[in-house]
């Protein structure tokens with residue numbers, strides 16, 4: 001069996017100096033039938049390792065039910081890496097950031113009494129120990145010294161940017177070792193003195209996350225750790241997008257030049273991302289730096305392999321750099337061919353109000369609106385309702401997390417947007433008040449980790465409390481037309497529209513949402529994610545592995561109304577305007 005260790009200046013593979021050339025590829029952002037393809041393409045760029053986080057909340061959305069099948073089959077993903085002749089780096093968190101909902105923490109955690117996230121508080125430690133009881137038995141047998149691909153395991157994630165509870169990090173180190181992890185451990189932090197010191201822990205190699213100013217960053221790392229290999233564990237080669245902003249890209253030349261500097265300095269690297277993939281369903285996270293900004297559905301990241309899995313100019317620029325330092329396979333990776341262009345028409349529309357009772361049970365009554373978390377609704381949409389008894393006036397809510405369409409007697413009267421800091425709306429007189437509330441994704445970085453979602457009270461109308469609330473959490477993780485029954489017809493609110501389209505053969509597609517408002521879409525039951533006219537993103541990636549030769553079904557939940565109700569699949573992704 002091979003051995004992987006930390007030497008004086010290098011990683012050592014069976015005693016010989018070894019440079020890690022890794023690329024990030026998150027299994028939970030790529031359709032499982034496309035994992036092998038992406039791994040093979042990483043090999044062809046000259047990489048010798050794949051790095052992945054583990055997304056706890058994807059595996060365990062409900063406490064005590066840890067799923068490891070299909071898209072969550074981490075064991076299979078790691079084995080595929082091994083079969084490609086590559087090494088694997090695992091970053092099981094428990095916190096992972098990653099622009100992923102809550103940085104990977106399941107929503108049910110936040111309701112545990114007295115819990116203090118990412119600390120040595122006993123309640124938190126008990127929960128993460130139970131989580132690691134699921135993860136470590138998958139990873140441990142696949143370590144390199146037991147014949148598997150895993151060479152490194154990361155402790156927490158950029159902990160120095162969050163806390164200074166060293167006892168917590170020490171607990172994690174003990175827990176990993178106790179769970180059979182024998183490969184070297186690492187920590188990662190942005191290379192500032194402060195963060196590196198707060199994030200480090202005895203028994204783990206200190207590594208950095210950065211994408212530029214390479215000599216300076218490596219020098220800082222070296223100051224904090226006089227021996228051991230230098231490693232950039234997140235070489236940022238692109239960036240992510242928020243709704244309502246431009247699409248981020250970085251120059252392939254500049255990124256390649258920085259990669260060259262890293263490799264020339266003898267450092268090891270993990271490229272973040274090699275292939276970003278997609279935040280399918282309701283899995284995207286958000287940032288909050290004075291204002292709430294959620295991440296778009298695409299996690300293309302302007303990475304070497306684009307969201308669809310094809311080589312970009314950055315792929316070739318990186319491969320050219322890597323070739324100067326390491327052998328690179330002969331086989332090429334093509335650039336994206338045009339995807340099939342086709343059109344279809346919606347042939348049935350049904351109001352959300354007509355089918356809501358099929359999608360979730362109405363809970364209540366409650367004096368004040370419960371948060372989604374109070375009714376164990378992990379993510380997505382819920383409908384809040386309360387009697388108005390003929391009253392009108394200014395409706396004031398404590399907080400809307402993160403967007404509410406307000407209806408009076410079924411008629412939309414306005415929208416409250418968290419990112420506009422909306423709290424108040426004048427409403428007309430009516431009998432029934434309804435708010436269709438969307439959790440647009442939980443904050444994944446900083447102090448707001450774990451904040452509640454849904455409608456937060458108190459809610460008042462002209463200063464008087466609104467009481468008698470019900471809430472209906474909607475189950476939308478998978479959805480087909482059959483789930484909606486035979487109903488048809490619209491009222492003024494949100495509605496589902498259904499179309500079918502024929503394919504000669506399955507192929508990756510780009511669903512054009514340019515002329516739609518805001519909503520979510522499913523193909524053959526699979527949740528493609530959110531779309532929004534705000535952009536920057538104006539197409540949704542449809543993995544061909546989710547399609548069939550013959551007739552396929554599209555279901556769209558449009559919250560407001562289509563500017564143009566045509567269904568179009570276009571040849572190229574439209575990720576939006578880049579900054580000039």
Ligand code: GLA
Pocket residue numbers: 096097098099157158209234239240
């Ligand atoms: C940090 C985190 C990553 C990711 C990147 C930005 O480095 O560790 O999970 O959030 O920032 O893409």
